[in-house]
Amino acid sequence: MSGTVVRLKSGFARWSWPLTLDAFGAWALAVVWIAPLLFAAWAAFHTPQAALAFDVHAPLILDNFRTAWSAAPWLRYLLNTMMLVTTILAGQLVLCTLAGYAFARFPFPGREVVFYLVLLQLFILPEVLIVENYAMVSRLGLFDSILGIGAPYMASAFGIFLLRQAFKSVPKELEEAARVEGCGWGGVLWRVYVPAARPVYLAYALVSVATHWNNFLWPLVVTNSTSTRPLTVGLSLFAAPESGVNIAVISAATLMTAAPLLIAFLIFQRQFIQAFLRAGVR
Amino acid sequence: MDSIEAFQRRRMALYGWMLATPALILLTLFAFTPTVTTLWQSLFSRGTARRPQQFIGLDNYAALINDPVFWQVATNNLIYAAATIPVSIALALIMALWANARIPARGVVRAAYFTPTMLPMIAAANLWLFFYTPGLGVIDRIAALFGIGATNWLGQPDTALAAVIIVTIWKEAGFFMIFYLAALQTIPPDLREAAIMEGAGRWTYARRILLPLLMPTTLFILVNALINSVKLIDHLFILTKGGPNNASKLLLYWIWETAFAYFDRPMAAALTVMVLIVLGIVAVIQFRALERRIHYR
Structure with a gap:
């Protein structure tokens, strides 16, 4: 009986340590997967110069939407x-x-x-x-x-x-x-x-x-x-x-x-x- | 009595045909007839204003086989399939396992994986343009942190096909994840507990229990991935146009180009026949698997 408990415990230990790793991996992959969309959103609200320079302090603008909207x-x-x-x-x-x-x-x-x-x-x-x-x-x-x-x-x-x-x-x-x-x-x-x-x-x-x-x-x-x-x-x-x-x-x-x-x-x-x-x- | 039954049977048959007819007409117009005319077209020469089309037998096929571009495009497509299929299936499985595990904010993770599926391929290509821009794009910025210089990812033959492949994997992995997710949810949790009881590690559990149980799903996804390796070419229109120097050209894109940019319909037909043969082989594999499902009920 106690043998089973010990085995269960060690079994759980072997299963549970990767759970935090799992969460980390899952999140990392999710960030990578959504990144193209996030970068597009970033670019859409900045001037082309600021967008490509990754200037965090550049002001958010709507001009791109206006330009795009009127062009087609x-x-x-x-x-x-x-x-x-x-x-x-x-x-x-x-x-x-x-x-x-x-x-x-x-x-x-x-x-x-x-x-x-x-x-x-x-x-x-x-x-x-x-x-x-x-x-x-x-x-x-x-x-x-x-x-x-x-x-x-x-x-x-x-x-x-x-x-x-x-x-x-x-x-x-x-x-x-x-x-x-x-x-x-x-x-x-x-x-x-x-x-x-x-x-x-x-x-x-x-x-x-x-x-x-x-x-x-x-x-x-x-x-x-x-x-x-x-x-x-x-x-x-x-x-x-x-x-x-x-x-x-x-x-x-x-x-x-x-x-x-x-x-x-x-x-x-x-x-x-x-x-x-x-x-x-x- | 007998005649009433016979009458009933005839009436059922008549109704059956009548109900199926509208769909059969459209399938005849847009699937069966075009398949036959494709075969027929491929046996003719390209007509010009002065010279009408002539029957030339298998000359178009001979011309293709002697054309180095054909072998390059076919090789490209093989590489495209050989890279996108296993990588996106493996990623889909990993995603499904994570999206099924007890982790914080699981819903957000799941949505992130699945989102590319909801985007048009053209939009996906536009998003990735921003990554691939030489010197200024996201990838080169990150590379610069490690002291690597600017790379023209889409503009040089060595990397253009790989760049296209990455976009395809990004687009389809989340879609395939869904099927693994569904299959995982049908696996009873007892199995996992039993595995723990027996002292089996995660890898043993995955290899000995999960993978065999997921085999039918993997087959289904495999067929879809095979079809996608022919079908998913929209991003070429934005990213590379098959270039540089045909380095990233895929069969379906080449069919489009031959027919609608060079107006060589017979040659495009010959190419289409070759793609149809490949799809036919896939169909035979799938029908074998499908047969069980059809006769199941």
């Missing part, structure tokens, strides 16, 4: 991004719900094969197909339109997979009860399956919005006017080395464009992280 149509870009993420999300919710329902509950011939074809899209990334997708979007007359940026992402294999799994885990008794009360297939979907999968919808929506808010390459390819360009593309044009804008103004513009999602993340941190956990891949 940010509000328009922001509006475009918001329309883009809304369009994509709306399309995804409708298409993936219907397809997920089909794959979960309707035994149709060829279902397995078609489902694997759908899953292929997890690997044939829309990003990799930019060249031919560009040709396709142009052929459909969707070049330089919000719908054109969003269309390749709407039938998301990942969303279909996620909702199929969620629908499959709904007990059949719930469906049968709804049928007894006179619901058709549409009613069952709307009254039983969609409410049951609500957490999955929320998770998927957060991941989708975060992904497409930050997406860059495809929107760069398929837009060429201010009226469709999202924030990321606008920011890249603004900050391109050849535009000759100084680092303090670039920092201000970067913070401005990243702010909406960052603030949303800080407020809804728990939900965001839960969402990413639940949704896995994008």
Whole structure:
């Protein structure tokens, strides 16, 4: 008995000494990880000279934000991004719900094969197909339109997979009860399956919005006017080395464009992280 | 009776197809057709105003294989994958262990690790510009404290790719941490106590108990990291543009450049086919793992 106590004690000793070290390491890494953002914040509120000189006594100024704000149509870009993420999300919710329902509950011939074809899209990334997708979007007359940026992402294999799994885990008794009360297939979907999968919808929506808010390459390819360009593309044009804008103004513009999602993340941190956990891949 | 059942079955099949059709149409338009036309395009010559496109078989592929730039870009991408994948996975695991340990202000630490995930890659690149500025940037300032002179991190072939790699690791490690964190929380605390009882040290516990239990998560993250090593190239547009002298050029960036800066669509298609083959191999690995999950329910 006393032997166990001694062993436990020595065991705990061997486990607990690194705890302070752990805290120290965790904090050090956190500081390193957040440093780029902190330095950008520092630069954004100082003159370029003071920012690069790391002059602690230099006064805080807002000129960089003013310069950045007036140099590009940010509000328009922001509006475009918001329309883009809304369009994509709306399309995804409708298409993936219907397809997920089909794959979960309707035994149709060829279902397995078609489902694997759908899953292929997890690997044939829309990003990799930019060249031919560009040709396709142009052929459909969707070049330089919000719908054109969003269309390749709407039938998301990942969303279909996620909702199929969620629908499959709904007990059949719930469906049968709804049928007894006179619901058709549409009613069952709307009254039983969609409410049951609500957490999955929320998770998927957060991941989708975060992904497409930050997406860059495809929107760069398929837009060429201010009226469709999202924030990321606008920011890249603004900050391109050849535009000759100084680092303090670039920092201000970067913070401005990243702010909406960052603030949303800080407020809804728990939900965001839960969402990413639940949704896995994008 | 039989005919009613058959009728029911046919109706279910019809509904199933109808429900899946809208998604299948879009997938056909933006995934399947482009894959096929990419293959087809890659077999043609580049058309000009005077000379229309001609069928040239595998000549584009031959040209690529004889092009030293192709081998350089492919090597760059291999280095990019070989560096970002293990380092960001290892960092993610360390982060998750710390973010799961009982330390003060754990929430702040967790948020700090995760924040880069919420930034667009373009914004991340802008933030890092400030670090890499020769002489005046943060890194050179710190180097100067140790008597090291100014370095043009982004402008010289020796360091440009490494600079790009660091930004990618910074961006994705916190994202991968989340999955480890989720997995860690499903491991019963009894296991840890039992390990202490048995007098096992931290390393033994980590090696013999934690790592095996985290294996499925590691596989999942690995597939994501593999895909990211093809996909995450946005920061090149800000930091290096693939230069200097192709030193930091990656495949997807080169595809973009070939198609939209040099307007050589067939060559870009041939490059895309090569990337698709690599992704196909990843897909086979993933489907093996996924299969269990699909048939589980």
